[in-house]
Amino acid sequence: MPGSSLWLVPPEDSELYKAIHDLIINHVPSLYTGTIPQFTPHITLTSDVTVPESGPQQWLDGIQIPDTKELKVAVRDVEVGSIFFKKITMRCDKTPELCQLAASCRAAGVQGLDAQGAQKWAEEQYLPHCSLISSLPGDEVTAKLDAVNKTVREAKRHYPDSHTAKGGLILLVSTHKPIEEWAPIATRQLPGMEWTWQT
Template sequence: MPGSSLWLTPPPTNPLYPILPKLISSTLPAKFPSEAASSPRVTPHFFAPHMTLTSDVSPSVYGSNPQAWLDAIPFPSAASVKVKFGKVKSQEAFYRRCYISVGYEGVKDLAGVARARGVFDEADEHGEKTKEWLEWWRKEFGPHVSLM
């Protein structure tokens, strides 16, 4: 996908902060070595634990000062964002080989405003394109934290 992505990452004070990177970088790869994988294209990829809020943000949107652009987005308050983990699941899609599902309701406004501002040039999560995208995201992609 061209462009940038916006991620929600656990803060260092979160109890999961030390656990998720260990799962991603050592625990799971040790349990599923690449030569035993179901597909030769599946090899360990190490990445920061995150939930993708949106992707395809064109660099022209944030220009030469991405931090100023981020600071200007009216994200919901941290108190209103409720990341509720669901089950550990697996699918054939590369980015969902092994993941933890995340409850949609707790993160939809955060993802919505990220998509509205980053991709659709809408003011907030209530714009028509953003509402349509949120429904697609919920059904087809679903909020999740990739583990492998």
């Protein structure tokens, strides 16, 4: 994936984060064979980000983002896709507030793109989701979709308070590196937002 990415992440101390993290690291990969890359639970706000040399934290703190007190992210049903990082995802509601946040991040991070172009991208192309797995043949994914859904339901029961979470953060991640080297290089807190898990 070229450039860096901005991720929207649930609070790491929330049961929502712990449940999805458990799915990504342990339970969903156990349904398949081979080595499967692991990553932080997140919704990608935008990729193709060029970070200025002034410093990643200063740059992230300086992005003009809309007020997130009205931002509510709803995580929903499991879906199968064909793209590498959309093999198995949990779809998220595409709300105006989430689109505004994604557009603000994209306008700030993608060179040569203005606010109007970023908003058009958010409205027409942005598909918010939370990935659970990647790098598998599509037919193998589809064949085990029922097992994945069962595993997701079990994880939600195991973390009974995972249906909601308050707050979140934006991570700037160097996703142009191999997956094993993905790590946040800057963080910004979003204390007012809310999450619901409606799978």
